[in-house]
Amino acid sequence: MSNVMVNVPKTAKPGEMIELKALIMHPMETGFRSGTNGRIIPRNIIQRFAATWNGQEIFAMAFSPAIAANPFVSFFAVARQSGTIEFHWTGDEGFDVKEQVAITVG
Amino acid sequence: MRQRETKRVIPRPQAEGSLRPQEGSLAALGMTALPRRAVFAGALAITVVPLAAAHATPDAMAAAIKEVTGDAAVREAKVKLDIPPLVENGNAVPLTVSVESPMSEQDHVKAIHVFNEKNPQPHVFDARLGPPNGKAEIATRIKLNDSQRVVAIAELSSGAFVSGSAEVIVTLAACVEDLT
Numbered sequence: 001m002s003n004v005m006v007n008v009p010k011t012a013k014p015g016e017m018i019e020l021k022a023l024i025m026h027p028m029e030t031g032f033r034s035g036t037n038g039r040i041i042p043r044n045i046i047q048r049f050a051a052t053w054n055g056q057e058i059f060a061m062a063f064s065p066a067i068a069a070n071p072f073v074s075f076f077a078v079a080r081q082s083g084t085i086e087f088h089w090t091g092d093e094g095f096d097v098k099e100q101v102a103i104t105v106g
Numbered sequence: 107m108r109q110r111e112t113k114r115v116i117p118r119p120q121a122e123g124s125l126r127p128q129e130g131s132l133a134a135l136g137m138t139a140l141p142r143r144a145v146f147a148g149a150l151a152i153t154v155v156p157l158a159a160a161h162a163t164p165d166a167m168a169a170a171i172k173e174v175t176g177d178a179a180v181r182e183a184k185v186k187l188d189i190p191p192l193v194e195n196g197n198a199v200p201l202t203v204s205v206e207s208p209m210s211e212q213d214h215v216k217a218i219h220v221f222n223e224k225n226p227q228p229h230v231f232d233a234r235l236g237p238p239n240g241k242a243e244i245a246t247r248i249k250l251n252d253s254q255r256v257v258a259i260a261e262l263s264s265g266a267f268v269s270g271s272a273e274v275i276v277t278l279a280a281c282v283e284d285l286t
Contacts, residue, residue, distance in 0.1 A: 077240060
């Protein structure tokens, strides 16, 4: 349902610092705007974004409504072992999206 | 002509007679003057209170920062905010926060918190990181409701807090604009 774009290098040298980028389509409705009928549009945001490397959490971020629509996050990680990097977004209205990327270190 | 005059004359006593009720109504108006002020004051109070509630203030930001730091002192150092100084569209402002740190087991950044002064809420994001990141740098896009100061607080593994800030001028505000 939701559109995810992640950018992770396919391979990395051991100990290399890599940049991980993740973008997800989401309105990030603040809950402070009123719609065409004058009523406040209920808040609908992603509350948490987390990344795990082979199951171990390497990065987590709590969003507020002040994060722009279609949240983009970029961060760094040191490549230690081959495996799977999983990105996980959770939010209002039962929003729950996971994306996995394989990476080869060596 | 006479008829008209008499017509004019005749209503006069009626008008005079109706002076008392008019005075009475004036008095009534005078009476309503106070409640009207009260109504105005009430209306002002009603409009002011939600505004105060709907916009974070530098005080609200300070309170939100206090929630994170507790009573610990915050040193202005090491934290760099990379954000355009003049923003045309507050709906998506690129922001990069970087903290000078070796990101080793002994000395690393545990968390980065970003706050703003004038959005409806003072929080922007709270990120948790550690030695696996190798580098304490986060980039994202944020919404800014007004020209304001953006503050980033980093929590170090030693328990100390360091901060950095940046002033941003926003020409088109985000967050509260209506769809109409």
